Amino acid sequence: MIFSLVVQASPVQSQGAETALRFARALLASGHSIHRVFFYRDGIHNGTALASPPQDEANIPAQWQALAKEHQLDLVVCIAAAVRRGVMNEHEAKRYAKDNANLAPEFELSGLGQLVEACLVSDRVITFGGRS
Amino acid sequence: MSETSILILMRSAPYGSSAARDALDAALTCSVFEAPVTLLFMDDAVYQLLKNQSPAGIGQKNLNAIQQSLPLYDIDRLCVDQSALSHRGLSEEQLSLPVESVDAAAIARLMAEHTHVMSF
Numbered sequence: 001m002i003f004s005l006v007v008q009a010s011p012v013q014s015q016g017a018e019t020a021l022r023f024a025r026a027l028l029a030s031g032h033s034i035h036r037v038f039f040y041r042d043g044i045h046n047g048t049a050l051a052s053p054p055q056d057e058a059n060i061p062a063q064w065q066a067l068a069k070e071h072q073l074d075l076v077v078c079i080a081a082a083v084r085r086g087v088m089n090e091h092e093a094k095r096y097a098k099d100n101a102n103l104a105p106e107f108e109l110s111g112l113g114q115l116v117e118a119c120l121v122s123d124r125v126i127t128f129g130g131r132s
Numbered sequence: 133m134s135e136t137s138i139l140i141l142m143r144s145a146p147y148g149s150s151a152a153r154d155a156l157d158a159a160l161t162c163s164v165f166e167a168p169v170t171l172l173f174m175d176d177a178v179y180q181l182l183k184n185q186s187p188a189g190i191g192q193k194n195l196n197a198i199q200q201s202l203p204l205y206d207i208d209r210l211c212v213d214q215s216a217l218s219h220r221g222l223s224e225e226q227l228s229l230p231v232e233s234v235d236a237a238a239i240a241r242l243m244a245e246h247t248h249v250m251s252f
């Protein structure tokens with residue numbers, strides 16, 4: 001089956017992002033395909049390149065990056081949600097006259113249309129961290 | 133796969149989090165992509181639909197304004213969990229838009245009828 005995941009949970013404060021990661025790994029291990037992971041609301045913080053938790057704690061953003069590299073995942077971060085919260089790629093940083101970009105290169109900024117498109121082409125769309 | 137239809141569950145109070153606005157943004161985008169979308173208001177989300185909101189005092193934009201644009205986007209099926217309304221002492225007359233009142237069995241049918249469900 002073709003799955004897409006919607007991640008609304010931030011990486012540290014709630015469990016939702018890690019659960020989404022585990023679910024993604026389980027899907028791939030079971031032979032399903034992942035069309036897209038769409039990060040929305042506080043879930044956009046999964047896209048930061050700067051997360052630096054203590055060494056004995058999970059680094060969820062880094063795990064997304066590794067999984068994306070391994071499986072060529074399409075990780076899309078909602079651009080409106082991200083820019084509001086100060087997560088940007090080089091292009092947006094320039095546009096908003098910021099000195100630095102902080103979006104990890106495995107992630108792409110795009111609009112909510114990518115969420116709807118994911119619904120249109122996926123058999124299942126699973127939301128993590130909704131209702132908060 | 134049958135034609136995509138999207139049910140958006142609204143479950144959060146209007147201004148305690150960004151859930152209401154974020155859900156409406158997603159709903160409007162669905163409509164732009166011509167994916168039929170139904171909104172279902174449950175739990176404290178029924179407060180989102182109250183008339184005459186004035187959130188300027190807490191630095192928020194009025195949800196009523198976005199809600200009034202829903203019909204322009206062909207989003208005209210707004211369902212409200214009957215029990216969520218009555219548990220809060222509210223009635224349909226207090227809401228800003230016409231709604232379809234649904235009970236638990238009808239909610240189960242809504243979830244079955246739509247190909248995709250997203251929760252906010």
